[in-house]
Amino acid sequence: MCWMNRSSSCAGTNRKSQVTPTIRCFDPNAPLYTKGGRPLPDTEDRTFSAFVLRALRDARSKSEVPPACPHCGSRETILASRPHTRLPRPTFLCRDCWRRYNRLTGTPLARLRHETKLPAFVRLLSQQISYAKAADRLGVDYTAIANWTAKFRAWFRELDPTCEWERRVRLGLKPRALGACPNCTAQALRFYGFASESGDRRLSCVACGSVFSLSKLGGELQCAVSYDPAVASGRLDLPRMQRVD
Known part of the structure; x- marks a missing residue:
């Protein structure tokens, strides 16, 4: 079974829109599994990583200039406390709803653990590797990687409703x-x-049983998502998802 999306973007579409696969840019030459001993290529999207690191730096900023209140949207806000040992980021107070908050309040990134590992994690988000492999590289458990990935993908959708950046995640x-x-x-x-000899990527046809190399298709191949662990586990609810047998 695979996951299909009613649109190639996350934006809403008409109910009568034709169902099309969720397209992402994958490297077809990257192995799907590591048990065969084939080395994993570096598939990091460096433009994407740079964007995320900048956005993460802004979200975790220690600037004492109060942002709008995430609870009521008011701009009547003041600095409540400067960064200190227990609270590494400044907190602010809304003078309309009288609630305290920081820059991460109300975002999917609030209360994430192991924050020192997040920059390294960001560089894995666009890599075509498994959660288990990412957990091994960062020295954290599988659950942490699964939670971080789902939360970052939800955050990307908040930053960019067109989901252009979220679609670059391949982890x-x-x-x-x-x-x-x-x-x-x-x-x-x-x-x-x-x-075995040339190392060329091979494909097969379920209909006729033929096996051929990727070069027979001109060396290029469009791919869709066949399994999304964030959606399958319920950690992420992508809009307009439809399960297709």
Whole structure:
């Protein structure tokens, strides 16, 4: 089974819109599993990582200039306390609703643990690796990676409702090959490992059973998400998702 989206973006669409796969930019030459001993290539999207690190730095800023109240939206806000040992970021007070807050209040990033590891985690978000591999690299448990990934993806949707940045996340996602079989034209492709001698990515057609190299498709392949652990676990609820057998 795979997850399908009614639109290639996260923005709302008409109910009569045609159901299309959730497209993301995957590297088809990256192995889906590591048990075969094939090394994992560096698939980091550095433009994406730079954007996230800047946004994270702003969100965790120690600036004492009060932002708008996240509870009521008021600009009648003042500095309540400067950063100190127990609270590493300044807190603010809204003079309309009289509630305290900081820059992360009300965001998916509030109360995240192991904050010193977040910059390294950000660089893994666009990598085509599993949660388990990311947890091993950062020295944290699987649950932490699963929670962080879901929270960051939810945060990206708040920063950019078009989901352009959220669609660059590949951590934990499993791709599915799209396109027509060069032999029978059926839309029934699947990944089929790598050639033992040349190392070329191979695909097979479920319809006719043929096996061929990626080069037969011109070396390029569009992919969709076949499994999204954040959605499957209920940690992330993407809009207009539809499960298709």
